[in-house]
Amino acid sequence: MELLDNLALGLSTALLVQNVLYCFVGVLLGTAVGVLPGIGPTATVAMLLPITFNFEPVTALIMLAGIYYGAQYGGSTTAILINLPGESSAAVTALDGHEMARQGRAGPALATAAIGSFVAGTAATVVLAVAAPPLARIALRFGPAEYFSLVLFGLIVSIALARGSTLKALAMIALGVLLGTVGQDIYTGTPRFVFGRRELYGGIDFVSVAVGMFGMAEILRNLENERARTAVVGKVENLWPTREDRRRIVAPILRGTGLGSALGVLPGGGHVLASFTSYAVEKRISKRQQEFGHGAIEGVAGPESANNAAAQTSFIPLLTLGLPAHPVMALMVGAFIVHGITPGPNVITDEPALFWGLIASMWIGNVLLVLLNLPLIGMWVRMLRIPYQVLFPMIILFASIGTYSLGFNAYDVYAIAFFGLLGYVLIKCGCEPAPLLLGFVLGPLLEENLRRALIISRGDPSVFLTRPISAVLLFLAVAALIAAVLPAIRKRRETVFTEED
Amino acid sequence: MERRRSLPDVLAGGIFVLIGGAFVVGSLGHRLGTPLRMGPGAFPLLVGAILAVLGLAIVVKGLVAGEVISFGPVPWRAVVLITLAVLFFGFAVRGLGFVPASAVTTLLTTLAGSRVRPLTVVAVTIGLTAAATLIFVVGLQLRIPLWGPWLGF
Structure with missing residues (x-):
């Protein structure tokens, strides 16, 4: 069996001592930032990215991936114990999970979340291993026209799924794409929008954008109404469910698990959508509907599994198409590129040890997470007592140092302040920062493939419609856009997201 | 959801129009080229125009039937201090060296919180500077001098 050979190769890579170690560091950090409100995986990955440049590529990616899915785990802990979801996707877990905790059943709720996440993580890793290779083979046949349409499709779908105003999300994407054009033009080398500054020739670093938008802007938001966090948590006992x-x-x-695996593939907030959808489904088909919202264990099990399965399968578009589905993935694209690997369909054939090692490490990471979370639950709860007054200076300092160390370029640090302020104002006006980051990372890809496709077609723009795959993708993009704007569907979407809020 | 005139919408739209417009003007300074060989200005021109149009639409919508979002308070002190802290680090890390730049940045940031006691500020500054030095310079071998040339030794 080819699959078994591949998985054996992956396991032999993932089980190397340094890879297990950094997988552990990744999931540990991920759980920590998932538990702590006010700092998310995106800011963490952005801060730590520069550090990983010295690592082997596979080790770096294993650790960064660990932070991402570790955060999904950690977010549920605080959601259940103190009704404070550390991550957006854990918001729905808080509904019934915290209610269970208030009835003195925090133990079973936490155990259910951990078991569900583990089962889902394991199953979704298999889905990833089975689905990725054929998809990559299809993607290998993509030309520039198909890639252009694919990126456009990915960007549009990512906003169709996100919450909030479609118009603003579109504008944020366009703004991201525009900011991505700063620096030297790929074809002619002409410096664009650099204000005569040599330091900007290389473009704006995406780490600055991510740290500013997700780190600094978030801190400013939190400082608006500072209140002392009171973590009054009783002892967690009787961990095992009856x-x-x-x-x-x-x-x-x-x-x-099924829902999450399927929805996770979609670009944008796939894991958030997955947990909300799962909750809605469980509530609808349950015989005990009246229990939902009052501590129904199904309301913890379903969404937690969906969320974690989606976190794993959202690596599929990244590893097969080079298309990031989440801001953290966008940062991982950067990690690939720094190590001289172009994320996309070639990774699987050119770097099989890396590809399968990363997949196998996710399963190891899930085992580590169960070990970390159930016995050590007390430690995580205690971490909530770290005062924010220590936390936010640390984020700002480490972000500045990390960003500076990227290229010893002071402009990268100035850019944090710029994007922090811009992000803060825009977020306050009701704009989501995630589309901007996706647009920023994918913008150069969009421009390059647009220009290349037009060169190949001798300047005939109809090439995007005459090539079948490209036409289908564009059609789907338009359909997604219409779906996002149409009031009827919009309303439905809003109810999915705000149910029981 | 209630819908009426919304200032945040107008502000956000205004920012988009401004930035989009700036990029459009900037692109006109570059060669636009033909569809076959697009010049460096073509793509930013196109996207800038799209952004400006979207921004305009958001402004109009904000005036007629905007999203009702409360803008909320602005922590001016934190905004100013944190911005200064980040800019200072970029400006001074080479000249002052890692330790003094980190210390000043942490100090400024810590002061951004409301209700901070002086003792906490000193403790956080010393603690975080020491931690950062240990992690980044000792642990990760980051090549930034601990003390910079501006200090004269």
């Missing part, structure tokens, strides 16, 4: 609980969580975990 026999009745175990019977009730099996089906929701399996349904959540």
Whole structure:
């Protein structure tokens, strides 16, 4: 079996001592930032990215991936214990999870979240291993026209799924794409929008954008109304779910895993959508609808599994098409490129050890997460007592140092302040920062493929419609856009997101 | 959801129009080329125009039927201090060296919080500077001198 050979190769890479070690560091850090409100995986990955440049590529990616899915785990802990979701996708877990904690059943809720996440993570890793190679083979046949349409499709779908105003999300994408054009033009080398500054010739670094938008702007938001965090958490006891609980969580975990694996592939907030959808499904088909919102264990099991499955399968578009589905993935594109690897369909054939090693490491990471989370739950709860007054200076300092160390370029640090302020104002006006970062990372790809496609077609723009795959992708992009704007569907979408808010 | 005139919408749209417009003007200074060989100015011109149009639409919508978002308070002190802290680090890390630049940046940032006690500020500054030095310079071998040439030794 080819798949087994590949997985064996992956395991032999992932089980190297330094890879297990950094996988552990990654999931540990991920859980920590997932637990701590006010700092998310995007800012963390952006801050740590410069550090990983000295690592082997596979080690660096294993650690960064660990931070991402570790944060999905950690977010549920605070959601259950203190009704404070550390990550957006954990918001729905708080509904029933925190209610269970208030009834003194925090233990079973946490255990259910961990078991569900583990089952989902394991299954989704297999989905990833099975689905990625054929997709990559299709993607290998893509020309510039197809790539242009694919990137456009990815960007549009990412906003169709996100919450908030479609118009503003579109504008944020366009702004990101525009900012991505700063620096030397790829074809002619002409410096664009650099104000005569040599330091800007290389373009704006995406780490500056990410740290500014997700780190500094977020800190300013939190400082608006500072209040002392009071973590009054009782002792967590009786971790194991009862026999009745175990019977009730099996089906929701399996349904959540399926839903999450499928929805995670979509660009944008796939994992958020997955957990909300799973909650809605469980509520609709349950025989005990009145229990939902009052501590139904199904309301923890389903969304937690869906969320974690989606976190794993959202690596599929990244590894097969080079298309990031989440701001963290966008940063990982940067990590690939720094190590001289272009993320996309070639990774699987050119760097099989890296590709399969990364996939295998996700399963190892999931095992580590269960070990980390269940016995050490007390430690995570105690971490909530770290005062924000220590936390935010640390984020600012480490972000500045990390960004400076990218290229010892003071402009990269100035850019943090610029994007921090811009991001703060825009977020306050109701704009989401994620589309901007995706646009920023994908913008250069969009321009390059547009120009290349037009050169190949001798300047005939109809090439995007005459090539079938490209035409289908463009058609789907338009359909997604219409769906996002149409009031009827919009309303439905809003109810999915705000249900029980 | 209630819909009426919304200032945040107008502000956001205004920012988009401004930035989009600036890029359009900037692109006109570059060669636009033909569809076959697009010049460096063509793509930014196109996207800048799209951004400006979207911004305009957001402004109009904000005036007629905007999203009701409360803009909320602005922590001016934190905005100024944190911006200064980040800019200072970029400006001074080469000249002052890693330790003094980190210390000043941490100090400024810590002061951004409301209700901070002087003792906390000193403790956080010393603690974080020491931690950063250990992690980045000792641990990760970052090549930034601990003390810079501006200090004269």
